[in-house]
Amino acid sequence: MTPVHSTPPADLSQLGLRERKKIKTRTAIRDATYALIEEQGYEATTVEQIAERAEVSPSTVFRYFPTKEDIVLTDEYDPVMLEELLARPADEPWMESVRHILHRALDVSAVEQEVTRLRARLMIQVPAVRARMMESMSVTGRLLAGAIAERTGRDADDLEVRVLTMSLLGGLTEMYQYWAENGMRDDLHGLTDRALHVLEHGLPPKKP
């Protein structure tokens, strides 16, 4: 179907043939998975089918992705985003930095609309996917905690930093879920700002 690529801007050539082939296999597996899921749904799609369509053996699929959920969810953008976060001016309030890279991330993901939406759908429909997503959230949390810790002159293992970081991610994830549940109609930029506002200042006065 539509060939999508969650692959980072890789300088494809200039790498050994081996490396290039690995990348090709990786995206072949992913594309096959996306296509099959669109056709039949997540549960109905077996790894064997994925392997077949990607023209590799099932063993290979598992070599590239530890779990079925990972095929859908794994992307290589986390480190990129972290880098951008660290590149922000050191005297900028960390909340401001976070806001910045979130909007950046939205711009990037807007390019891959289909994947973004597929993921959102799977997130609300398939528990295993949602679970895996939250798992990866705590990994992201560690990265983010490091950055926030640096900004605030604290330790990354500091209780306060950790709590703050995960509360942030928890809130943002919920916002994403909200968006997905409501037919993905709302503008994610707007939702993000509203979410961040709550996280920073608490509940605003209601306006009925």
Add this chain to the structure above:
Amino acid sequence: MTPVHSTPPADLSQLGLRERKKIKTRTAIRDATYALIEEQGYEATTVEQIAERAEVSPSTVFRYFPTKEDIVLTDEYDPVMLEELLARPADEPWMESVRHILHRALDVSAVEQEVTRLRARLMIQVPAVRARMMESMSVTGRLLAGAIAERTGRDADDLEVRVLTMSLLGGLTEMYQYWAENGMRDDLHGLTDRALHVLEHGLPPKKP
């Protein structure tokens, strides 16, 4: 919410023989599971072994608990806690109410120290358990969101309420994780207050 207890305060007799047997089976399965995990660890413990020790068939185990993780994690206290939350004076600030029931929950779970600690250990060691825990967190989140919404005169589906609620749970879960990772030495009451303080007022000035 913080995981507590396994067996509900059941008025055991007065129920039909059928119901009593079901409760017995339930706890038999749970006890068998706890024991086996202590002996061999989580992964090494198969459902078949659990069934054998609990003297039921594997089919029955799955009838009582949808997944292996649920045997360890499921408890019936969430509704009880929610009730207590709703019972708090309506004019009390919701954050204060939350603080109250959290400390209450800690007192309750202190009674079943071993289970609490086993769960904490599993949470940091077994990804599947952690994932399932987070899953249940979002269910709890719905309940909590309802309560907070009522207090603040908002809708439970309100974005702001949902974001706030999940950020709260995210932060508290991280606190729990922190406690578990650090050998469960710290006093959970103290950690809870620190966490809630961060969630309410942001990072306090550091004291190095």
Add this chain to the structure above:
DNA sequence: CTAGCTTTTGAGAGTTACTCTCATTTCATG
């Protein structure tokens, strides 16, 4: 207490994600 109904249980077969091992192929390098 028994007859008949409903609920719970066990046995067994089947599916699928994932793991491990080993032989074979495919690329890299001197």
Add this chain to the structure above:
DNA sequence: CATGAAATGAGAGTAACTCTCAAAAGCTAG
């Protein structure tokens, strides 16, 4: 081209679930 290293495929194995169906156990009327 030869030699070593890495990637692949084939196959067998495990364990968590799911489904089905028949036997057993508790409930309820007469």
